[in-house]
Amino acid sequence: MIKIITFLGKSISHFLCEKKVIAEQEVEVYQYGFEILISTTLGLLITVAIGIVLNMFFLSVLYYVVFVMVRQWTGGYHADSYLKCNITFAGITFFTLGMTKLSDMSEMYSLTIHGLMLVFALLSVWKYTPVENPNKPLTKEQKKRNHKVALIAIIILEALSCGLYVFFPKVSALIAYTLFSIAVLILISKNRKGGNEYE
Template structure:
């Protein structure tokens, strides 16, 4: 569906001479990425509106997106599976926030950080096979991932200290944990293929 729509958009842009025909494949791929991101965002907004978990949902997504940029992680085999897997992960997160009594937020935060931080520090960046990294890029992203983890951890703990029982801190901590688990899944996938 996303691929077909991307092809139609590209064909329309070529027909109206907005883009050159020789750049067709680049634009098809770019439209696929854009449409996938828009659909993911729409799903997140819809689920946040349905559950009312604004602070927890937004902090989860922000922590996930910011850290994922430098840490890398698992990539689904298609845009459909990417959207489906993120929807499932985000839904599970929202269920945890909704059904977990706030009394248990701090243990969940500490557990997520205890598992997530060492995994990211040891594995980041996890590059995708279609986009290998040079040594300099790898070193820069590793440093950036570690710095991001430190800043996120400071924000999470400061947020918890200032506003205990708020879902924002647990959301960010679980976003960090999700990136760590995504990194482990990507490494497992690489070893399985080797």
């Protein structure tokens, strides 16, 4: 997987360089950008595919938007290869959408479970974000900004989730499970690094 993504990124970059669209010294930067773009597109395709299989197309797109939006501010677990990253993402996506569907089909989901997941997500974001990517270190100012934006995003999404609980329980549960999954990834990353609380 990583070889294919790298090959595509390199091929596109060199093609643009040959056509004089980008300078030769910018090839590596563009290659990295195209690799990220291809990987992100693959993530969306994985999400939509799982959504179609579970008959949850709209919710899968909503999940992807919430997941990507929040994760860009919180950070979290990062696999050491594109293949592991996509496998992990597919597992998280299947869990989130699957649990949302299961909750809608049964009576196992309750306001207590809903509340506990939201509290867990809020505390995790408040205490441990942002989680830095080793390849993208953050300055103190960036850490403060990301922490603040992540908290605001979580509070808004949790308020939205609570507001939708009665009239749109499936969407409400999806948001809660998505935030819960992000919080779990944050804690996994912190435990692996032996990280401290946000300062």
